[in-house]
Amino acid sequence: MKEMKKSWEDEYSVPFGEVDTKNEVFLSHLWNLMQETAWNHATHLKVGYSDLGEQKYFWVLSRLFIQMDEYPRWGDKIRVKTWLAGMGRLFALRNFSVINPKGKIISTARSAWLVLDLKNRRPQRVEPLFKRILPLLDRPAEAEEPEKIHDSVHPRxxxxxxxxxxxxxxxxxxxxxxxxxxxxxxxxxxxxxxxxxxxxxxxxxxxxxxxxxxxxxxxxxxxxxxxxxxxxxxxxxxxxxxxxxxxxxxxx
Amino acid sequence: MKEMKKSWEDEYSVPFGEVDTKNEVFLSHLWNLMQETAWNHATHLKVGYSDLGEQKYFWVLSRLFIQMDEYPRWGDKIRVKTWLAGMGRLFALRNFSVINPKGKIISTARSAWLVLDLKNRRPQRVEPLFKRILPLLDRPAEAEEPEKIHDSVHPRxxxxxxxxxxxxxxxxxxxxxxxxxxxxxxxxxxxxxxxxxxxxxxxxxxxxxxxxxxxxxxxxxxxxxxxxxxxxxxxxxxxxxxxxxxxxxxxx
CATH class of the missing domain: 3.10.129.10 (Hotdog Thioesterase)
Structure with a gap:
């Protein structure tokens, strides 16, 4: 069996069209790059879009926590690294770091994903689906589930x-x-x-x-x-x- | 003097977040990739963003014509090629092709750019500014200026x-x-x-x-x-x- 990589890294260059007036990447674009890297890792692990599609399932993002210590700018080459951080009953957890050319981590993210049934859009239990990749998780899992936001908003x-x-x-x-x-x-x-x-x-x-x-x-x-x-x-x-x-x- | 490349090529992968329901790249994203490649070529020719910025000028897109014969899909690796196609009084012309992994040109574009003064936003004559790169243009120029659209709209x-x-x-x-x-x-x-x-x-x-x-x-x-x-x-x-x-x- 081909070796399964525990983590995955891709390099990107920040385009002109994705930085704001301050020459800082739009957060939505950075998250787009993180997700793309996640897809690449998932495809490598054979739990990607088409793998799940064959079983009439699809991934959907449930919770996300991003911390930005430094914003990459136009033309900056950044590396995005991602790895599995845990597997709960309904959540698959995936973490990220964004690394600048000097090797400094400038941003981190934690995410929780659900698997939905394509037809009824109901969440599936993830562990039985992904038994094959469970050995990739360190035990005790470094599971850091992004928090549930309880506060309801009193809109101003x-x-x-x-x-x-x-x-x-x-x-x-x-x-x-x-x-x-x-x-x-x-x-x-x-x-x-x-x-x-x-x-x-x-x-x-x-x-x-x-x-x-x-x-x-x-x-x-x-x-x-x-x-x-x-x-x-x-x-x-x-x-x-x-x-x-x-x-x-x-x-x- | 370092050799100036007449054309420039970059490779991109189409991300999940930039395809539509039909799994076809959003035209706006494809044009973003073309522009990024243009910036890279311009920077190589020392007529990029910061080169012009030092003279208090900036590039601005005036006219664009894109033809799409085939749409790249999520994950497709495409090469974007760009080259200078001519230099008029006010316009610098730049053409593009988008090439799929089989080497087939699936999209072409022609664009006309102005150089504006940062302060008064007025267009400058381009030939005197870019004397240095004029030798890169084939004579007679393959200038194919994107058309001016004359028709005014009677909105429905x-x-x-x-x-x-x-x-x-x-x-x-x-x-x-x-x-x-x-x-x-x-x-x-x-x-x-x-x-x-x-x-x-x-x-x-x-x-x-x-x-x-x-x-x-x-x-x-x-x-x-x-x-x-x-x-x-x-x-x-x-x-x-x-x-x-x-x-x-x-x-x-």
């Missing part, structure tokens, strides 16, 4: 978005990066000019699709450093689609 | 967008890829399901910035194959920001 501000063609992915639902984009787009431009996101965490609760009207609720959560709670709803049926928490740091 | 449909933080780039204006995204997002989802863009051309006329309200006007232009004219306006002052033309082909 509401921002509206409409799901567009470019928001929809191969699963025919809104791509998870888009919720991150909507949440960050809800802040005043001044905030992005003066501060940067230090930690960002998000829990996904339901799917949305083309044409849905989306409302991002925001409530201040802490002052120093500034932190905010977010809740994203579908206007049509009032369904909560995700919940997020962001902490910022002022730019020196 | 209007779609509204608001400029978000994630739309703004290092020049503090809306990134040119976003206009392509808005225009394609203006079509009904059914259109994207049944057809694909065969040719897309766009002329950029003015800049827009954060918070601007944008209106995309659409008028049918031809039936078989379906073709449409677009005009993008800023609601605030009625300024026309760009004009585009798209021709579609039904999916077999």
């Amino acid at each position: 501000e509401e921002n509206l978005f409409k799901v567009r063609y470019s928001d929809i992915d191969m699963h025919h639902h809104v791509n998870n990066t888009k919720y991150i984009e909507w949440i960050l787009d809800s802040y005043p431009f001044e905030m992005h000019r003066k501060c940067y996101i230090h930690t960002f965490e998000i829990n996904f609760l339901a799917e949305s699709s083309h044409g849905d009207e989306i409302s991002v609720h925001t409530e201040p959560f802490g002052d120093s450093p500034p932190a905010f709670l977010h809740s994203v709803f579908r206007k049509g049926d009032g369904r909560e689609l995700c919940r997020a928490r962001a902490s910022w740091k002022p730019i020196d | 449909e209007e779609n509204l967008f608001k400029v978000r933080y994630s739309d703004i780039d290092m020049h503090h204006h809306v990134n040119n890829t976003k206009y392509i995204e808005w225009i394609l997002d203006s079509y009904p989802f059914e259109m994207h399901r049944k057809c694909y863009i065969h040719t897309f051309e766009i002329n950029f006329l003015a800049e827009s910035s954060h918070g601007d309200e944008i209106s995309v006007h659409t008028e049918p232009f031809g039936d078989s194959p379906p073709a449409f004219l677009h005009s993008v306006f800023r609601k605030g002052d009625g300024r026309e920001l760009c004009r585009a033309r798209a021709s579609w082909k039904p999916i077999d």
Whole structure:
């Protein structure tokens, strides 16, 4: 049997179109790169998109926690490393680090994934599905499940978005990066000019699709450093689609 | 003097987050990759972002014509090739091809660029600025300037967008890829399901910035194959920001 790699690394270059006015990568793009690396590792382990597809299942992101210590800039070559961090009843846990050319870890992330049935969109128990890759996990597992966000939001501000063609992915639902984009787009431009996101965490609760009207609720959560709670709803049926928490740091 | 390369090639892999429900790359993302390759070539020729920045100038896309014969899919490794195609009074012309792993050209593009003064945003004459790279142009120049779109639009449909933080780039204006995204997002989802863009051309006329309200006007232009004219306006002052033309082909 071919050796299964415990971790996977890919190199990327940050494009001009994916940095903001401060020449810092958009968080949604960085998460896109992390996910792509995860797909590559999953494919190598034969638990990728088509492997699961054959069994009429698909991966879906449930929880994510990202910490940004330094933002890569346009043209920066970064390495993204990912590995399995644990396997619960319903969650497969996957961690990430982003490494700059000097070998310094500038960002880390923890993520929890569900396996859904393509037909009824119900979560499956993951351990029986992935017995083959369980030996890759160190015991005791370094499982650091991203937290569940319990706080509900008492909105001080509401921002509206409409799901567009470019928001929809191969699963025919809104791509998870888009919720991150909507949440960050809800802040005043001044905030992005003066501060940067230090930690960002998000829990996904339901799917949305083309044409849905989306409302991002925001409530201040802490002052120093500034932190905010977010809740994203579908206007049509009032369904909560995700919940997020962001902490910022002022730019020196 | 170090040899100047007449053309430049980069390889990319199409990420999951940049394909649509049909598993075809978003046109805006493909154009992003083409532009990145152009930046890399320009930097090699010492006419890149920082070279121009030192003289208080910056590149801005004026006209673009893309033809799509085949769409790369998630995970496809594609090579993007670019070269200078001519130099007019105000335009520097740059062409592209996108090559699949079998060596087949699946997409081509022609683009015309202006050099603007950072302070007054006025176009500069390009030939005197780029004397050094003129020897790279074949004479007679293979200049194929993307056409000026003369037709004005009698809108049958209007779609509204608001400029978000994630739309703004290092020049503090809306990134040119976003206009392509808005225009394609203006079509009904059914259109994207049944057809694909065969040719897309766009002329950029003015800049827009954060918070601007944008209106995309659409008028049918031809039936078989379906073709449409677009005009993008800023609601605030009625300024026309760009004009585009798209021709579609039904999916077999």
